[in-house]
Amino acid sequence: MxxxxxxxxxxxxxxxxxxxxxxxxxxxxxTELPPLALETSVEVKDHEGTLLRAYTVSDGxxxxxxxxxxxxxxxxxxxxxxxxxxxxxxxxxxxxxxxxxxxxxxxxxxxxxxxxxxxxxxxxxxxxxxxxxxxxxxxxxxxxxxxxxxxxxxxxxxxxxxxxxxxxxxxxxxxxxxxxxxxxxxxxxxxxxxxxxxxxxxxxxxxxxxxxxxxxxxxxxxxxxxxxxxxxxxxxxxxxxxEPVPHLRRDFPALAPHLADRSVAEDPVSRVHLLTLDAGLQASLEKLSKDVIAGQGERVQLAIVVADHKSGEILASVGSAAFQADHRQGFVDMTQALRSPGSTLKPLIYGLSFDAGLGHPETLIDDRPMIFGTYAPQNFDRLFRGTVRMREALQLSLNLPVVQILDAIGPAKLLASLDKAGVRAIVPGDQPGLAIGLGGVGINLQDMVQIYATIARGGVALPLTYRVGGERDEGQRVLSAVAAWQVGDVLAGLAAPPGAPQNRLAYKTGTSYGHRDAWAIGYDGDHVIGVWLGRPDGTPVPGAFGAEVAAPVLFQTFSRLKRRLTPQPSAPSSTLLISNAELPPPLQRFKSRADSLAARSNDPAVAFPPEGSEVELLPSGLLVKVQGGQGPFTWLANGVPLAVAQRGRSTVLNLPDSGFYTLSVIDAEGRSARTKIRVR
Missing domain, CATH: 1.10.3810.10 (Biosynthetic peptidoglycan transglycosylase-like)
Known part of the structure; x- marks a missing residue:
């Protein structure tokens, strides 16, 4: 009652x-009402609005x-x-x-x-x-x-x-x-x-x-x-x-926890964060990462980044195999950790040499013992192959050839290219030497994926993004379309790991000094994927090679992304698809920096037109002249050969149109000179 x-x-x-x-x-x-504006959980969603991760409100x-x-x-x-x-x-x-x-x-x-x-x-x-x-x-x-x-x-x-x-x-x-x-x-x-x-x-x-x-x-x-x-x-x-009544509470979605935390930290005001990720792909790759490291020892960790290289959107980002405080240091986002890239920078170095007129995939280069000042690099297996094609040198990931190339183009050129690609590279002591070509530099996995995305996009950089919306300007050109295609064609010729489909995926593996980092990065016509395996504390993983432990994960990741690869674009029209014997004499054999210095006393020079000049394009073409050097001469305009094996020191180039041009001349010894002009 x-x-x-x-x-x-x-x-x-x-x-x-x-x-x-x-x-x-x-x-x-x-009546004085209580506050009607409710605090709700911060949510992180994928590009279709599927919940990736949510956070409790301030009172838990x-x-x-x-x-x-x-x-x-x-x-x-x-x-x-x-x-x-x-x-x-x-x-x-x-x-x-x-x-x-x-x-x-x-x-x-x-x-x-x-x-x-x-x-x-x-x-x-x-x-x-x-x-x-x-x-x-x-x-x-x-x-x-x-x-x-x-x-x-x-x-x-x-x-x-x-x-x-x-x-x-x-x-x-x-x-x-x-x-x-x-x-x-x-x-x-x-x-x-x-x-x-x-x-x-x-x-x-x-x-x-x-x-x-x-x-x-x-x-x-x-x-x-x-x-x-x-x-x-x-x-x-x-x-x-x-219908059964549930006996237990389920865990709230916690996909892409590292990237979700990063997004919230960068924009703490927003209640909803829309990311470019695909929730289904993300969940699949997080499970794959757990399966991979299950037999790798309690301190080994794995990270994966998947991106659409045409749009620059990140589709999946696995910072670790488990987001927890354990011996694997799962709370550390290994897509952002600075690591030694091992051999994975080699494709960019070769691309730069192709652009500089120093080589071609069919150019011959020596793989023999060499000393560069006090630096005496060795191949990973301590063996030497003698004279090989540049194509083979890159596919075999030989060290001596790439050090010669980097010595010729200069470490500063490589770092400038990384900067153009929007990549943050940390050089120990801020003193770039030839060792950076073999991994002596700190770069994170996401940036490495961005480098390969640049090559896949025909040499033009586009910063990767994980946020939906917002306009982004296309980045700088890092490689010419020809050089980028040549690099991709070489990498697509690399044999797949045992048991993986032989599908001409353009990829490269790498292993850092002391087996601390195992890498595999590859791309097809639409997507680029990077895989890193190692220990977050930087200690060695005995026996871990990129080709053996990271490459299989790369191919498994592609198989979870799509059923079949998207073909690579066809070669640009100006690409030289010829054998070594058909190359212009200067491109048939690589000239080292030492060889170039020895012959520099009689280096060729563009006598006409002079640097920075503005000249008129006549109906007959553009008259050019060279002084010094040893004939015959090869003339290129913006990297495209227009006159080959010219015995005389004067010739006429048939330029397609007016505009800005970089004219290059290469003599019989492989020495070159260039000038930048404007043609009216």
Missing amino acids: KAAGSIFSVAVCLWLTACSHDRWSDWVDQ RWRMSVTRSEVDSDYVKMLIAYEDKRFFTHGGVDLRAMARAVRQAAVNGRVISGGSTLTMQVARLLEDSGTGALSGKFRQMRVAWALERRLSKQQILELYLHLAPFGGNLEGVRAATFAYFGKEPKRLTPAEAALLVAIPQAPESRRPDRSHGRAVAARERVLARATRDGIIEADQAVAALT
């Missing part, structure tokens, strides 16, 4: 208050943003029918329901049904007030009336969808559907909807992970009411009763 008396007292108060409508109206208008609760349109309509119908049938017609307090509750309590001697409306429940949840005390109930009614005056029914309903308690630190229907069903609330089964209606009435005693039996019984009552009210059919209710 005590409960009935409390409800009756409330009804009396309502009656007395209603006696003076004007005073009551003023009293409602003067899960409260996720949701709108009415994002919630299953049958759930809302069940909720209103079960909790507040006249929600859309009352003004915040349902006097009929209150009177019914009083009558039932008076007859039965205990509370049979409550009189609280959804609006009153929202008022209680906003202020986190209790339900039993008369003063608290009266305050809820006042706030409910005020809410109805200031908000629409839809807004009040959405407040409930955010605040309804579902046990523990779960608030709101969206947090509940992720925790109990592992999905968004847009499409729910009748059984799921009924459980979500039942739990908030007694969230701690009905939460299915702790009070499973009570949750089942409460769900049955909601289903019975929904059937009676015609919300669901009888056969649907029967089927719903057979």
Whole structure:
């Protein structure tokens, strides 16, 4: 009877208050409402809006943003029918329901049904007030009336969808559907909807992970009411009763945790972060990474970056095989850690040499013991192959040839190219030497992928991005289209790992000094992927070679990305697709820097037109002259040979059009000179 008396007292108060409508109206208008702007979880989503990761609000609760349109309509119908049938017609307090509750309590001697409306429940949840005390109930009614005056029914309903308690630190229907069903609330089964209606009435005693039996019984009552009210059919209710009630809470999505943390740190104000990632691909690669390191020792870690090199969008980023504090240091994002790239910079070095007119894939180069000052590099296997083609030298990843090339173009040229590609390279002591060509520089995995994306895009850089939207300018040209294609053609000729499809993937592996880093980076016509394997603390991984441990992961990653590779683009029209014997004499054999210095006393020079001049293009062509050097001479315009084996020192070049040109002349000894002009 005590409960009935409390409800009756409330009804009396309502009656007395209603006696003076004007005073009551003023009293409602003067109500000081609690804050209506709710803090919701920060969310990180993929490019299609699929949740990748969410964060709790400041007090540790899960409260996720949701709108009415994002919630299953049958759930809302069940909720209103079960909790507040006249929600859309009352003004915040349902006097009929209150009177019914009083009558039932008076007859039965205990509370049979409550009189609280959804609006009153929202008022209680906003202020986190209790339900039993008369003063608290009266305050809820006042706030409910005020809410109805200031908000629409839809807004009040959405407040409930955010605040309804579902046990523990779960608030709101969206947090509940992720925790109990592992999905968004847009499409729910009748059984799921009924459980979500039942739990908030007694969230701690009905939460299915702790009070499973009570949750089942409460769900049955909601289903019975929904059937009676015609919300669901009888056969649907029967089927719903057979659907299991979950015994455990699920973990919230936590895909791409490193990249999600980075995005939130860079933009802490935004509540929703849209990333270019693909949730399905990300989940698949995170599982792959766990499988790969399972047999690699407790300190070995793996990182993967997948990007669309045409758009520059990152599609997947695995910073570690597990985001946890363990011997593998899983909290460290190894896509961002500076590591030695081993041999993976070699393709860029070869591309620069092709552009500089120092070589061609068919150019012969020596692989023999050499000393560069005090630097005496060795091949990885300590063997020497003698004279090989540049193509073979790159595919075999020989060290001596690439050091000769870097010595000829200069370490500063390589670092400048990395800078053009938007890559941050850290040189120990800020003193770049020839060792940077063999891995003596610090670069992270994402930047290495960006280098290969530049080559894949025909030599033009485009910074990688992981944020959806925003315009980005195309980057600088790092390699000519011809040199970039030549590098890709060489890399596509590298044999695939045992068991992998022989699909002409353009790729390169690398192993840093002491087996500290194993790399594999490759691309096809659309995508580029980078794989790193090693120990985050930088200690060696005995026996780890890029070709043996990283390359298979690269091919597995491509197979999870797509069924078949996209073909590489065809060769640019100006590409020399000829044998070594057909090359111009200066390109048939590589001339080392030492050889060039010995012959420099009689180096060729462009006598006409002079550097920086502006000349007129005559119908017969452009007259050019060379002095010094040893004939015959080869003339190139913007890297394209226009006159080969010219015995005389003067010749006429047939330029296609006016514009800016870099003219180069190469003599029989491979010595060259160039001049930049403008042709009208």
